[in-house]
Amino acid sequence: MNPSFKFLLAVLIALEISFTSTWIVNLALAVIGLLLILTSRPTFKRLILLFFVPLIPASALAVAILLQSNAGIHFALVLFTRIYAYVFVGSAATLTTTVSDLVMSLEQNAHIPSKFAYGFLGAFNLLPKIVSEVNIIRAAGNMRGQALHIWSPQLYFKAILASLDWSENLAEAMTSHGFSEEAPRTYFKRIRVRWWDWLVLIGSLVLLQVALFGFHLQ
Amino acid sequence: MATIAVNHLSFSYPTEDGQKPLTLNDLSATFPSGGFSLLTGPSGSGKSTLMKIISGLYPKFSGVITAGEVRLNDTKISDIPESDRGQLVAMMFQNPNQQFAMDTVERELIFALENQQVAPDHMMARVDRALDYVEITDLRHRQLNSLSGGEKQKVALAVIIAMRADTILLDEPFASVDPVARQLLLSKLSRLQREEHKTILISDHDLEDYDQYIDHLFVLNGTGDSLTLLDQKAAQQKMAAFQRQDTSNKQLQLPTTTDQAVIAAHQLTLTAGNATLISQPAMNFFKHHITLLTGANGTGKSTLLLAISKLHQYSGSLLLNQNEVAKMHRKQLYQQVALIFQDADQQFLNVTVAEELALSLKNSQQPTYFMDRIPGFLKQLHLEQLQDHVVYTLSGGQKKKLQILEMLIMATPVELFDEPFTGLDFTSLQTVMAIMKTVAHDCQQTMVIVSHQLFGLDALVDYHVTLKNQQLQYVGGLA
Amino acid sequence: MKYSNAWHLRDIILLTLIAIFFGVIYWIVGPVYNLLTVALTPVGLGPAANDILMGIWVMAGPLSGYVFKKVGSATLGEFLGSVVEMFLGGQWGASTMISGVVQGIASELGFTFTGYKRYDWFSLNLSVLTTTIVTFGWDMIRNGYAKYNIGLLIALFVIRLISTWIFAGVLTKAIVKLLDRTHLMQTQTR
Ligand SMILES: Nc1ncnc2c1ncn2[C@@H]1O[C@H](COP(=O)(O)OP(=O)(O)OP(=O)(O)O)[C@@H](O)[C@H]1O
Ligand SMILES: Nc1ncnc2c1ncn2[C@@H]1O[C@H](COP(=O)(O)OP(=O)(O)OP(=O)(O)O)[C@@H](O)[C@H]1O
Ligand SMILES: [Mg+2]
Numbered sequence: 081m082n083p084s085f086k087f088l089l090a091v092l093i094a095l096e097i098s099f100t101s102t103w104i105v106n107l108a109l110a111v112i113g114l115l116l117i118l119t120s121r122p123t124f125k126r127l128i129l130l131f132f133v134p135l136i137p138a139s140a141l142a143v144a145i146l147l148q149s150n151a152g153i154h155f156a157l158v159l160f161t162r163i164y165a166y167v168f169v170g171s172a173a174t175l176t177t178t179v180s181d182l183v184m185s186l187e188q189n190a191h192i193p194s195k196f197a198y199g200f201l202g203a204f205n206l207l208p209k210i211v212s213e214v215n216i217i218r219a220a221g222n223m224r225g226q227a228l229h230i231w232s233p234q235l236y237f238k239a240i241l242a243s244l245d246w247s248e249n250l251a252e253a254m255t256s257h258g259f260s261e262e263a264p265r266t267y268f269k270r271i272r273v274r275w276w277d278w279l280v281l282i283g284s285l286v287l288l289q290v291a292l293f294g295f296h297l298q
Numbered sequence: 299m300a301t302i303a304v305n306h307l308s309f310s311y312p313t314e315d316g317q318k319p320l321t322l323n324d325l326s327a328t329f330p331s332g333g334f335s336l337l338t339g340p341s342g343s344g345k346s347t348l349m350k351i352i353s354g355l356y357p358k359f360s361g362v363i364t365a366g367e368v369r370l371n372d373t374k375i376s377d378i379p380e381s382d383r384g385q386l387v388a389m390m391f392q393n394p395n396q397q398f399a400m401d402t403v404e405r406e407l408i409f410a411l412e413n414q415q416v417a418p419d420h421m422m423a424r425v426d427r428a429l430d431y432v433e434i435t436d437l438r439h440r441q442l443n444s445l446s447g448g449e450k451q452k453v454a455l456a457v458i459i460a461m462r463a464d465t466i467l468l469d470e471p472f473a474s475v476d477p478v479a480r481q482l483l484l485s486k487l488s489r490l491q492r493e494e495h496k497t498i499l500i501s502d503h504d505l506e507d508y509d510q511y512i513d514h515l516f517v518l519n520g521t522g523d524s525l526t527l528l529d530q531k532a533a534q535q536k537m538a539a540f541q542r543q544d545t546s547n548k549q550l551q552l553p554t555t556t557d558q559a560v561i562a563a564h565q566l567t568l569t570a571g572n573a574t575l576i577s578q579p580a581m582n583f584f585k586h587h588i589t590l591l592t593g594a595n596g597t598g599k600s601t602l603l604l605a606i607s608k609l610h611q612y613s614g615s616l617l618l619n620q621n622e623v624a625k626m627h628r629k630q631l632y633q634q635v636a637l638i639f640q641d642a643d644q645q646f647l648n649v650t651v652a653e654e655l656a657l658s659l660k661n662s663q664q665p666t667y668f669m670d671r672i673p674g675f676l677k678q679l680h681l682e683q684l685q686d687h688v689v690y691t692l693s694g695g696q697k698k699k700l701q702i703l704e705m706l707i708m709a710t711p712v713e714l715f716d717e718p719f720t721g722l723d724f725t726s727l728q729t730v731m732a733i734m735k736t737v738a739h740d741c742q743q744t745m746v747i748v749s750h751q752l753f754g755l756d757a758l759v760d761y762h763v764t765l766k767n768q769q770l771q772y773v774g775g776l777a
Numbered sequence: 778m779k780y781s782n783a784w785h786l787r788d789i790i791l792l793t794l795i796a797i798f799f800g801v802i803y804w805i806v807g808p809v810y811n812l813l814t815v816a817l818t819p820v821g822l823g824p825a826a827n828d829i830l831m832g833i834w835v836m837a838g839p840l841s842g843y844v845f846k847k848v849g850s851a852t853l854g855e856f857l858g859s860v861v862e863m864f865l866g867g868q869w870g871a872s873t874m875i876s877g878v879v880q881g882i883a884s885e886l887g888f889t890f891t892g893y894k895r896y897d898w899f900s901l902n903l904s905v906l907t908t909t910i911v912t913f914g915w916d917m918i919r920n921g922y923a924k925y926n927i928g929l930l931i932a933l934f935v936i937r938l939i940s941t942w943i944f945a946g947v948l949t950k951a952i953v954k955l956l957d958r959t960h961l962m963q964t965q966t967r
């Protein structure tokens with residue numbers, strides 16, 4: 081499926097189930113999401129994480145409803161399954177698309193300005209460096225006898241300064257690699273929108289409405 | 299082919315209070331078309347600034363041109379549309395990181411060609427050729443993040459070649475590149491100049507190896523108000539001063555049995571991604587000695603220093619004063635070991651030079667020793683006038699000097715230096731080494747220094763360890 | 778100093794980097810959230826963990842607003858951060874992007890109400906207030922807060938307000954103060 085369409089669909093589904101309370105639909109969405117995730121052949125570790133990470137907020141919300149309100153078990157179930165639907169539907173989109181494909185699709189199909197597409201992509205590709213940079217900032221503090229905590233302004237200050245420096249380097253390098261905000265570009269890899277992208281998008285949404293309405297009547 | 303003409307150029311980085319101190323003041327010079335020019339000058343003289351102006355990045359990204367202009371083949375730089383500029387002038391930066399927008403080597407090359415609106419059918423041929431030219435075809439599908447500094451610089455050159463830029467500017471491109479890769483890149487550049495008539499301008503502090511390649515040597519003076527082309531004789535003299543004194547005959551001692559280990563590795567394995575960098579049955583670094591650590595780009599020197607500082611995972615055992623590094627608390631660990639990062643900015647915590655020094659002195663393990671010596675050190679390093687300066691706007695060399703000084707002030711028993719001498723001009727280099735030697739002796743420190751540049755190091759270090767084929771080994775020779 | 782409303786390549790990279798940095802810092806704190814939630818769940822107060830740490834989560838918004846002083850910067854900053862978080866596989870999956878927009882708009886409102894003219898302690902506090910109210914409203918819907926008894930609801934709101942004030946207000950102000958002294962942000966004008 082076209083990456084832009086895929087993400088649009090995922091967000092629309094998430095939005096819709098935020099306002100509805102049908103746990104069967106949530107569950108069905110989670111199952112469909114899971115099946116799609118399995119097609120991307122995730123590692124066993126990732127799969128385990130995928131099951132356990134949502135467990136904490138999901139049970140926290142469900143237990144809170146049971147103990148702190150009189151909304152009853154049905155609503156607790158709705159909240160619980162809703163979180164799983166969010167995560168599995170979201171992961172079904174992210175695990176089957178690379179960020180660079182998404183960005184190229186957004187540029188070519190959704191026509192967002194290329195400066196947003198490549199600015200985001202360039203920054204995103206620095207992610208591994210960012211993780212080690214945060215550790216380095218904290219170590220640099222310790223090495224000078226100053227512990228940096230989550231509430232220390234210096235921690236964020238250093239992070240922003242690194243961002244400032246890197247953004248300048250990256251913007252200059254991209255400019256030097258011929259990137260220009262206004263100029264048109266050619267595309268080596270064409271990302272197309274095909275008729276069945278529309279079909280899947282609209283079809284899924286229609287199906288979702290039908291399901292929600294159907295269960296709502298029951 | 300393009301002639302770069304600098305005419306009465308003045309440039310300033312405006313300060314917050316509206317003042318406009320001139321970083322470059324009335325400079326004029328012509329870099330001849332098809333020539334290979336080398337630009338040198340003390341730290342902070344404005345070489346990087348000048349190069350960014352020539353490549354059209356300034357004043358777009360920073361500062362203002364207060365007078366004069368730069369012309370490329372008689373066209374003012376500012377009059378060249380941005381999208382055509384890539385064909386005319388391309389720049390390779392000192393910092394090999396944050397130079398690429400995409401994730402893999404191939405995609406970065408394609409990105410550059412797309413920007414130039416090359417037809418998709420022609421792209422692959424140009425990518426193939428560029429990679430082949432720099433001899434990095436095997437890196438084609440690698441993640442850029444996983445490349446060593448030297449490899450990244452090769453990729454950067456490949457991008458420039460694919461873009462077919464006429465004029466190539468290189469701002470200290472070899473600062474993090476080993477001698478072998480440096481030779482390779484230099485010979486590639488020289489071939490580009492001879493066979494494809496590119497105009498090449500390169501800035502460097504280390505003039506070693508250049509004499510067989512360059513046509514012109516330009517010198518920018520310390521205050522940025524005079525840019526001169528040296529004549530043949532003066533150029534020869536300047537280069538001769540840099541002839542790597544033959545380091546091959548310099549001999550160092552090997553550790554003796556009485557030496558006491560401060561860092562001890564047993565069955566140590568270091569990996570990055572799926573590559574094994576170091577696999578070491580046993581190895582020690584010795585107390586109160588200065589040890590030089592060398593090895594080609596990407597062999598894992600930085601990774602080893604990071605592992606000792608608990609910033610990279612390892613398997614096996616790595617003991618610091620008999621304690622397992624991985625099990626030590628950060629606070630306790632960093633009182634015993636400090637890492638002087640390759641990138642000076644990572645070391646700073648405060649805003650001004652004075653604040654940085656004050657913080658170090660406050661938490662120093664030898665405050666009384668440093669209290670009276672700091673002014674002297676600052677003077678020797680030419681930092682005394684910069685006390686109120688914001689650290690992040692110092693020049694590369696100034697930052698490096700400040701960084702080394704403030705970490706020496708901490709007087710941590712074990713200090714690990716990751717390429718501390720890059721970006722330092724000749725005199726600064728000698729001063730820094732002298733100060734390091736004095737402090738290490740007086741404060742009884744242990745130092746491990748990673749360095750590609752070996753000039754004058756025989757006077758500083760006691761031992762030499764090489765990293766090759768995943769093994770660390772003590773050797774007697776310096777080269 | 779004059780700020781223009783146009784977004785340039787460098788601003789976009791910077792904004793995204795800041796958002797990712799904050800996401801990573803939060804992520805490193807992530808375990809705290811989990812521990813806190815696990816500890817509070819048995820008494821039915823699990824969601825309180827969310828409110829206690831809310832401030833760290835929404836910091837990127839007011840900070841971007843303050844740093845860039847452009848229309849839409851707070852929203853964009855939070856949104857970009859949430860996209861990254863979704864790719865990292867966060868706990869809220871596809872709803873992360875929606876929350877990102879909601880939080881972004883929420884903190885943006887503080888600057889909107891002052892016409893993007895005032896960037897001071899007042900507008901920052903206003904942003905803290907709008908952030909708390911709007912995100913709380915969103916949690917009433919998404920996380921079923923609406924069904925809680927009124928006492929708990931008020932308690933959660935107050936906790937969230939305090940947390941947001943500490944992180945998105947006080948801490949953000951301290952960070953901006955450090956930044957201003959470096960004079961490095963002035964390059965943002967062009
Ligand atoms: N963004 C900036 N804002 C203000 N001043 C700056 C900025 N960048 C550089 N400078 C100042 O301009 C001068 C020239 O710096 P530049 O980086 O061009 O020197 P350089 O010759 O390349 O030095 P090095 O050899 O150390 O790299 C220095 O004094 C530096 O402090
Ligand atoms: N994810 C990864 N997958 C494969 N290899 C990786 C990965 N990350 C890093 N590497 C490799 O690990 C090595 C890291 O080397 P390190 O930076 O320690 O080298 P170095 O000896 O300090 O080199 P230099 O002299 O360039 O500073 C590089 O060769 C790099 O290619
Ligand atoms: Mg420089």
Ligand SMILES: [Mg+2]
Nearest residue numbers: 599600601716
């Ligand atoms: Mg290294």
